[in-house]
Amino acid sequence: MIFITLGSQKFQFDRLLKAVDELVDSGVIAEPVFAQSGYSDYEPKHYSFKRFLDRDEFAARMDEADIVITHGGTGAIIGAVKKGKKVIAVPRLAKYGEHVDDHQLQLIAEFRQMGIICGCDDCSQLAEALNEVKHTEYKPFRSNTHAIVESIDGFIRSEVMGAEPVGERNRGNHEGRNLRVLMVGNDPAVKGGITSVIGQLMDYDWAGDGVNLRFIPTYIVSNPVKKTLFFARALARIRRLLASSVARPDVVHIHISYKGSFVRKYQVHKLCRKYGVPDVIHMHGSEFAKWYAACKPAQQDRIRAMLREASAVVVLGEQWNERIKAIEPAARTVVVSNTVHMPGVTVRWPQDGEPFRVLFMGVLIQRKGVGDLLDAVARLRDTGRLGSMRVVIAGTGAQEDELKAKARALGLLAGTDAGDGGTENGDAGDFGAAVEFAGWTDGDGKRALFERSQALVLPSYNEGLPVAVLEAISYGMPVVATNVGDMAAAVHGGENGYLVEPGDVDALADALARIASDRARYEAFSHVSRALAEREFDDAGYFRTIAGVYRKAVEEAL
Structure with missing residues (x-):
């Protein structure tokens, strides 16, 4: 067939x-x-x-x-x-x-x-x-797992044996060979949006863009001693690589947020300056500007110096660009929105007997507004507008226990009434099963959650342009979110979802009810979401742009 x-x-x-x-x-x-x-x-x-x-x-x-x-x-x-x-x-x-x-x-x-x-x-x-x-047998699909293995092999050759990475022997400078890029950021096991972006960059096959990408993680989730030792070892690896006469990268791609992330990445940046290797700073952390304003003058000087000295500063949207330019007008910013790989399926209206699943995906911290979401769900239930809606909260974080206790007290978990105890998960038909805590998911589990959900909700108080929102619209999901950061680039109010003000529980509840109660509206929103994702956020153009940033950084450093 x-x-x-x-x-x-x-x-x-x-x-x-x-x-x-x-x-x-x-x-x-x-x-x-x-x-x-x-x-x-x-x-x-x-x-x-x-x-x-x-x-x-x-x-x-x-x-x-x-x-x-x-x-x-x-x-x-x-x-x-x-x-x-x-x-x-x-x-x-x-x-x-x-x-x-x-x-x-x-x-x-x-x-x-x-x-x-x-x-x-x-x-x-x-x-x-x-x-x-x-009449032709084609090669099997070669996943980026092989590329990662070759990257590890190249690291061993360069740092243990003193050889060049595979495919790079006797090629002289970067002219006539692939560009060598060293990327620095969180360990893949760390949960959050930065890891998602790093994962996308690692999963992409850069060969067609003339890039060899190598990755060194600098941060893990552990106790302070282990985190410090891990970073010290990573910094030593980066230093040896920058000093290598045969495997030195042409450019370093540094993923950075605020607080401890800045402290670590500032040291990487200074190493790049010492060895004359251009670096591209990739900004994350929606509260970076707020953190900068609270820093002492000496720390602010370091922040401005790093932004000024970097070959390029990648920001995730126009609001981000304005914030960084306000901190350091000389920063060479490049606006590159987050991206998403288009899945082969789109979501659908639930069949008879199925719940209407609204997905929250993110770290459970106060800034994400999950407490407001629970209040909105309780409001819908109390006003008879909840219907078959079930909110699935996928994530872990500092506020997890507090949020579970609140959901239990509101009677939103399976088998509970307001003030009762109960379990955290349950079938859609169970009494009070309006909310489910699904824990942190990634890989196949994450894809399964998107595929069986109908809409995404993100009631944050501060964001840039989250990967979770782009992933949602790539599946054709309508989105209910707060009007913060660059959210409006992916959520067009009244076209593929609704934007409400942070903390407005009534507006949040109303928006969820409108999407979950009108199939025609839902399907129209769904088509707009998918088309918007393909038009504005498909990853093919994103990777070409990043490769262009690499090349420009190298050319300007010559």
């Missing part, structure tokens, strides 16, 4: 659907064909189609398929290749109104060069492409 999947980008791809229709009509294609046609206007005459599929339908069609024909989107291609399918990728072109530019030509060329797909540059070549895939 041939499965055509065009995603949910708000652009038509009539040209591809029509070309396949003609091949079926002429007998060139004899096997069954099914298309997920998205926003295309053309309706195939000789094979079945449906505009959008829910998660289960999509998975079933993908499993059934022998060949997948898709557009040149990274998520669509990788999703099919990971499933072991033979993939024909056809680029959307701007001249036909299929996209805003022709970047898919480059993406398909890169995937073709990897030997994992058949690239079909024009629909007129579809017959030849189908013949090729039927």
Whole structure:
């Protein structure tokens, strides 16, 4: 069976659907064909189609398929290749109104060069492409696990054996070879948004951008002694690498927040200055400006110096840019919003008997406003507007026990009434099971939570542009959030969700009720969320921008 999947980008791809229709009509294609046609206007005459599929339908069609024909989107291609399918990728072109530019030509060329797909540059070549895939064995998908292993191997060679990283021997300076980038940040086991961003950068295959990425973690969650020792060892590794005559990075990418994170990363920055290696500072921590204002003058001097001396300062939005420029006008800021990899599925309205799941995902600290969320859920229950809504709180943090106690006292947990004790989790049909604490999740568990939820809520008092919000809209989720930071870039009030003021429990409750009670509104919001994610936050452009920041930093340092 041939499965055509065009995603949910708000652009038509009539040209591809029509070309396949003609091949079926002429007998060139004899096997069954099914298309997920998205926003295309053309309706195939000789094979079945449906505009959008829910998660289960999509998975079933993908499993059934022998060949997948898709557009040149990274998520669509990788999703099919990971499933072991033979993939024909056809680029959307701007001249036909299929996209805003022709970047898919480059993406398909890169995937073709990897030997994992058949690239079909024009629909007129579809017959030849189908013949090729039927007689060609493509390489299996190579995850970034191998790249990470090679990075570790390169580190061992450079620091223990004194050799260069794999693939870098006898190449002289960075001209004519891939750019060597050292990234510094939290250990992958640390929970939070910084780790999510680092994970995205580590998971990306940089080969097509001419970049070799190596990572050294500088922070772990542990007792003060172990954290200090861990950082000391990491700093020694960074120093040896910067001093190496054969494996020195061309640029260092430093992820930084405030408080202890600044103290650690300032030392890394000074090492970069000492050894003449340009560094790119990647700002995180929505309360950085507030923390700066409370610092002593000597510390403020160091903060301004670091911002001024860095080759580039990556900020996550225009508000971030204004805050950093207010601290240090000479900072060479680059606005690069967080990004998200487009999943192959979108969320759906719950079936009969299923709860309407509203997901909160984040660290459980006061700034996140989860206490307000619990008050809003209780308000909905007390006014008879809760319906089948169930709020799933995914996260851990300093406020976790306090929030669980509050939910229990409000009678929101399974088997409890106001003032009762009870368990933290329960089935949707249990008395009082309006809230579930799911703990911290990542990887497959995190994806499963997104896939089975209907909407995201984030009632924070301070944010930048959280990865969780971008992940949510990539699944087509409507979002209820507070109007803080650069949230409005991803949540357009009245179009794909609602923005309320921090601490306004009544407005928060009303927004949740509006989304959960109107299926037509929900589905309209869902389509806008997915289209916005694909248009503004798809990771392909993000990685090209970051690679450009690296190259500019190196060029200006010469």
